[in-house]
Amino acid sequence: MNKHLPAPAARLPFPYRPEAEVVAAALAALQGRLDWPAVVDAARPWVLGARAHPAPFWAMESLLREYPISSAEGLALMRLAEALLRVPDAETAIALTADQLGRAEFDANQADGPWRMLSQLSASAISLSKKFLPDAEQPAGLLQRLGARTVVAATVRAIQLLGRQFVYARTITEAIAEGQGQRRQQPGLRFSFDMLGEGARTEAAAVEYLGAYEQAIEAIATGRAGGNAGPAGRDEISVKLSALFPRYEEAQRERVFAELLPRVWGLVQRAARADINIAIDAEECDRLELSLDLLDALAERVAAEFPHWGGLGLAVQTYQTRGLEVVDAVAAMARRHGITFVLRLVKGAYWDGEIKRAQEGGLPGYPVFTHKHHTDINYLACAARLIDHHQLIYPQFATHNAGTIAAIVQMARQQGAAFELQRLHGMGEGIHNEVLKDRSIACRVYAPVGEHRDLLAYLVRRLLENGANSSFVHQLADAAVSPEDLLASPLVPATAPALALPAALFGAARANSTGVDLACAAMRQPLLDALQRVQVEPVPLATAEDVAAAMARLHVGFDAWNARPLAERAATLRRAADLLDARLPQYCALLVKEAHKTLGDCVAEVREAVDFCRYYADQAEERLKDQPLPGPTGESNLLRLHGRGVFVCISPWNFPLAIFAGQVVAALVAGNTVAAKPAEQTPAVAQRFVALLHEAGVPADALALLHGPGETIGAALVAHPATAGVCFTGSTPVARLINRTLAAKDGPIVPLIAETGGLNAMIVDSTALPEQVVDAVVQSAFRSAGQRCSALRLLCVHESVADGVIQMLCGALAELNVGDPADLATDVGPVIDDEAFHGISSHVQRLRGQARLLGETPLKSGMPGMARLVAPVAFEIVRIAELQTEIFGPVLHVVRWGGDVNDVVRQINALGYGLTLGVQTRIDSRAQRIADTARVGNVYVNRNIIGAVVGVQPFGGEGLSGTGPKAGGPHYLYRFCAEQTVTVNTTAAGGNAELLAGLAP
């Protein structure tokens, strides 16, 4: 273990506690602290005053009032703002503008509010502009193009103006000059300067950000008013740790302390020497504990070198359920090290992202509140706690909400605590101007500094914040919301969460599988414990006699299993799901040991298997039940589905649990008995799952495991006369072999469900966000060491942005960790076996001679016992057609494209495979058209192309990629069934009594 690395401190409670419990604790902390009617009395004049001076017409509040982001128009404007400035060529800019403006109705008659006339004019102007824009994907005539260029130029200007509203200045020197000017009007004003930019993906970007922060600190120090003003009087620099280190993640704790900590400490030293504050911004919840551990390490050094400075700070988000405990933890640190902190209390800027992460991860709850007013309650509780700790922490209250501000002022004055308010530049100025009429209240403005390209992500966060119906600034601008409603007491807890918990994502019928937040120590510990204990049990090799005996047993067992009521078979699957869900750690550990998968991949795999069991149980009950059919009177018609007989399920090693389980339980629930042949490399996982199915109630004569080589055992199973169906996932050549064997058999024609490989591509145009592209590419091409049939093999980047994307990609490649899959820090583990290793290595060797090497992950030396590690690598090729075979490993081909994107799709189609395709574009109609033309099973837009979720992204392709139907989709089970209709002449015994009875008066 690294010498810099302190043991993670367990300072915070579980992040996913029930919301009601956390809110009750927050309310208890506020007991007797607040007089809300007095808060309203104080805040009402601020609201009225701010409304009497509405934001100017060009301000974002005014725009979003007209077009809230919940409307098509608001969404179109947000998407334009996010993408347009980075588009390098006019044609694409026109296409993007046409696409976004084209899908919204800017209706001049609907415009109202204080700037009605101007709003009507601008709505008319936008409507008129649309006439000059071609259809997004259609070539435009010259005249139309000339008009379109003007529209786009005007839109770019408008977005730059919007950006300017939120970005204080383009350079730190400009910002300081601007600040000095503003301070002449408002002498008490302080600033927290932030050098814009989002998380670095590469070391080069991180070093650049570090340089920008260092330079900014120097500049702030030089432009400082002078004298030691203490934390309250000094200017401040805000830093984002994710900008300073590309792997600022819990899983990379060792590197974070070895590499990021010295960088931040360097900045802290500079700030302390320059006598300014430094504040660490708050980012995503899964980095919270890591950020506190870093703060602790910094505090220890500050105590040694700058004990009287008091300028070290961080932001704390109160939408997090752990806000109160964070405040206490910082106070405890202050006591322990004998220093004081500054602490900025914010509500939080990543709420939607946190909700999505919890849902996707199947986490036990949300780390943030789901009711807006719970965030407000927690803010006030944290504020009260901060005020209590004011001797240790200088409190900075960052909010634009008049009610929140009035409550803070009330509580702080009761205690005689010094504090300051903070607002973001470009937001909440109206309210703050009113509040600051009281000269005793101090204020600091958060002043982002940066160029246009860097401001886009920040701009979108501000758009979301200003445009969300729940936000105070949005409601303030809406005269229809009365001051009483605006200032209503939040102190009334809701009893139930506003959103269904992640477990209930799929509604009442099907529980979501339980996931693990690996950043949470309490949740990952059972996995680590299981890793210590797990044994890969030997699995006996089946003989030809075993095959014969098993097939005979399964053939006999079929009638009884098929005759079981559907509900009983479905219930068996549900029991299996629950058992597996509860044993996730043990299965993960086994997957790590037997299949060499990383822990994150193992969690996803076990969850997928659980989802398969539950989904197919539901689907069976819904789709396989008897279905009455319409017909003439005097006759009943019934469509019934039942099992076909013995199904042979042959699965691969890359998903030894999920694919194995999916095939087997689908066949079983449809009424078949199953001969399951796992991959030679991974029989132990399969054996354990088969045992679990038996434990759940699948009879011994309904399911048999037959482990052995495909050439002998697999071939014997396929060729067996009792085989009534084959379900296979693996390579295209083996699928062909199986198909031929089946075709050569006498007797009934046996159906084959084959899911095979893919030459999967991702098309990136010049509107895409490079950071998002690189994240998606790294996950899709290299996770699981590229050993997924959905993995990305071919990246097609538009020539105008290719250099930048490739450079970032290579930087990101260099940051990956290749190594032991049992180590949490590992991104890419070994490939499955020696044969795979030699195969991939020789392909890579060949590519080194034939293609241009772009970048590869350096392999760490000195990894004893770690064989078969293949370094993730990217090569540039000239033509798509050069790609002919699937290399089942972490090898990416990159090609540049220009001209018509439809040609690219045609070339990808011509490869003959059709599994997954990624599209990265902000032109929605382009994404749609690509999806329409592409002959692939799964199209993913603006995300990675792996990790299909059962029942959400049914998985499977066409062409060389498989026969379908898609696994985890609504059509899958039918293929395992035989059909029967039963027609009964209900009048056979005489007349049509029913008809006669119905016709009687």
Ligand SMILES: Cc1cc2nc3c(=O)[nH]c(=O)nc-3n(C[C@H](O)[C@H](O)[C@H](O)COP(=O)(O)OP(=O)(O)OC[C@H]3O[C@@H](n4cnc5c(N)ncnc54)[C@H](O)[C@@H]3O)c2cc1C
């Ligand atoms: C000086 C300054 C620095 C900042 N630094 C950071 C930072 O480091 N990190 C960071 O994350 N943010 C930061 N912010 C952004 C800040 O989080 C937002 O500006 C703030 O949330 C707006 O709060 P408000 O009181 O002005 O608005 P309000 O409208 O009263 O509150 C908005 C808050 O409610 C939350 N919310 C909305 N709907 C719900 C719901 N259904 N359930 C629960 N909560 C909901 C929003 O996510 C948001 O946090 C900073 C803001 C300022 C002013």
